[in-house]
Amino acid sequence: MDLCALTISEIHSGLGRKQFSAEELARAHFERIEREDSAVRAYLSLSPERALAQAKKVDAAIARGEPLAPLAGVPIAVKDVLLTRGLPTTCASKMLAHFIAPYDATAVERVEAAGALVLGKTNCDEFAMGSSTENSAFAPTRNPSDLTRVPGGSSGGSAAAVAARLAPIALGSDTGGSIRQPAALCGVVGMMGTYGRVSRYGLVAFASSLDHVGPFGRSVGDVARLLGVIAGRDPKDSTSAGVPVPDYPAAMEADVRGLKIGVPKEYFNGLSAAIGDNIERGIDRFRKLGCAVKPISLPHTDFAIACYYIICTAEASSNLARYDGVRFGYRAPGFSGLREMYQKTRDGGFGPEVKRRIMLGTYVLSSGYYDAYYLKAQRVRTLIARDFLEAFDDVDVILTPTSPIPAFKLGERMDDPLQMYLADIYTVTASLAGIPGISIPCGSTRDNPPLPVGMQLLARHFDEARLLQAARAFERAGGFEAA
């Protein structure tokens, strides 16, 4: 049995029947990481002591005949922007290269309380800023489908880890598509809940009003299980919602006949055939499942990228002010005076993309420009959210491609930030509206080797169950291998 190819329910049935132990599961994953990860570079650091200690606890509980916790014995990879007490939390930045987190993020605390084994921390774009994981200060992660290509980003390490079977599930963060886009490019399932569904406590802030913590998995069921564990109100995050959390694994099995699916025309303008054809076939599958597919319009879509990059950079410029060399993290050597300490520390500690966004954000918040940029972007954000609300009067789920392009070659877009920003074109709208979204594999391109294509499903606020239901029906009807 390949212990690295299992779903959560397969793991649980194996643990229950004593086919293998949690410790064996953890060791199998560390061995595979040892073998494979030098090529993929999904992980920045590993935590075998912590994972094995937890595995022993799980095995002891099983030996005592206790019922299995929801993630008991399930290995998990954690994006390195989530704090893990006693472990490095670098944000893939030189600024935090030696930072050991003094506390656990709420999401991490919850998965461990549910029995998960934290294998290590995964690579990402520095401070989650990027769409290819090339902005990591340490090394780029490679796409397991084609090692010459990027895994997407910013949660590229988590997506690649799950795709390469270096972990069955992973935690990532999504601000403008950072879970959904790499999930699409790596051929796995990735989900962003409603804003406020999952606590942000302990997630290193990039853009607070857009940041989400969310799950990756190789099946819809695994994503549903992981979301169920991390979702729910957290008193430490004032923006987390008190809306009750449904039993997602149960809810996802509901029938989809009669489900109304909207397909927004704005998301298909000029779309390449490589992506478009796969999505069309995906839409057909939903028709065959008895769903009603309707064309819809989200008229303010064109403004989304500009709006997103104003709001997220504005918030980032403020959120990243705390990396000043005073209390923790990198402090540049050889400065005279406070001003120079700030300048040298921030110049030496941040990479080019982070600096670009801090400068953009500082600019759009400056007096005299605030109204023209930040305030206007907030108004556009409201209009984009309204587009969705109106669309959801007629449909239950909105279906789009996740990314306009499949995985691109390393280095291909690094010199053109604007092209890189456009990779988020289909994902930022849901982030701005605060609605939940999921990306599921939907066929592949004719490249050699073939590259995964992702389909994005969006739903009303707090209607994650509907997304999982549609995604699960799609998965059941034909698997993810070919649409």
Added chain:
Amino acid sequence: MAQETQLAPEVRSRYEAVIGLEVHVQLLTRSKIFCSCSTRFGDPPNSHVCAVCLGLPGALPVLNREAVSMAVKAALALNCAVNPQSRFARKNYFYPDLPKGYQISQYDEPLAEHGWLEIDSGEQMRRIHITRVHLEEDAGKSLHEGFADSEEKSYIDLNRAGVPLIEIVSEPDLRSPEEAYEYLTQLKTVILYLGVSDCNMEEGSLRVDANVSVRPSGAEKLGTKTEVKNLNSFRYLQKALAYEVERQIVVLEAGGGIEQETRLWDSRAQKTLGMRSKEFAHDYRYFPEPDLLPLAVPEVWREEVRRTIPELPRAKEARFESECALPKQDAKLLAASPATANFFEAAAKLSGEPKSSANWILNDLAFLLQEMGKSLEDSPVSADQLAELIVLYRDGKISSKIGKEILRTMARTGKRAADIIAEQGIEQISDSGKIVAVVRDVITANPRQAEQFRSGKTATLGWFVGQVMKATNGQANPQKVREVLEKELAPR
């Protein structure tokens, strides 16, 4: 410099000062505004810090409900309209004692607006309008002095980072440094009454910045203002404002213009010094704080807070004047702090003698405390002890002279008045028999003076009283002595 010359009064009178104050008040919550760290003052540096107030990555603020209640209480007492919804905003700037690189404050949607505070401007009461009251977090403290390596290093204490503050901004309604002083005094009194701050200026729980401009008397248009900082005592406030007003007049009289800038009061040099001109003014890049929801203060909460507001100084003063028949000046002095007012009310109630209580507190006790370097809060004589003394005096058990001495002994020993009297045998002699005997002795010993009195020189009576008092070591009841003397000296 020309500024150092005294301005001629006729020049000064051609100008009017326009002053507005921005007052920061630290709230007396037990924990900080966005985390559960203690707010206690004076503990070792960085002993009350956590991930949130250190600004560690990933930490998020959670608003302290008590801080909001206290701020609402202050806003209501200052006659403000409390906004049903307000919003926190980030004020961005770099400074080592500002852990997050931004301060969570309120900007264009403050907690409360449109209030006023009445001040006594000498001849009449004036309403000073209050623009806004908003909530924010305090920064930490930079320590630039007092360490062996202070030459090359600064130290940072973040115990204060995240302590809740309210900022109270007045309209530019104040017309003189004296009025500014009176406004701040009145504001402090109200806040002390509310119990939401200790307003301790030395510990920094009350901080004041002033916006100052001048204009020709009678002009409508406001002059260019400067912001004066570092006014960390009431005395400095008045001095700094007087200096700044004069400075501006001198500049204008010399045909110059006022530069919009921030100026620092230098108490050693006794002048304000330019710190930062407008071109170098900070751009704080305010924007709504995305980590906190808008702050809702529904009517129910607001009214619940309103019910906890005690009787305020103005009302108390008026009541002391009417109910206790005290002179206006005494009523004002007694209402000037909650400690004094409470002490007075307790003594008046227990003794049933408000007028006498006021006199004892404002004169004898105040004098004694001043001598001992103490305040009424740590008075060695409690209100009920004073009330006992007042009752003994009223009942003629002691004379006022003896009373003053007993008060002194009470303060020194902590004993009660009755015990001191019993120990020292200094109870007033009101027994007629004893007094008659002494009076007869005195008259017998002074036949000439007695004859003078009988022949119509009634002024001699005072002299006789003095003699009797002397003979009784001051213990005789002077009223009684007078009565007995009149009878005994009467021509028979």
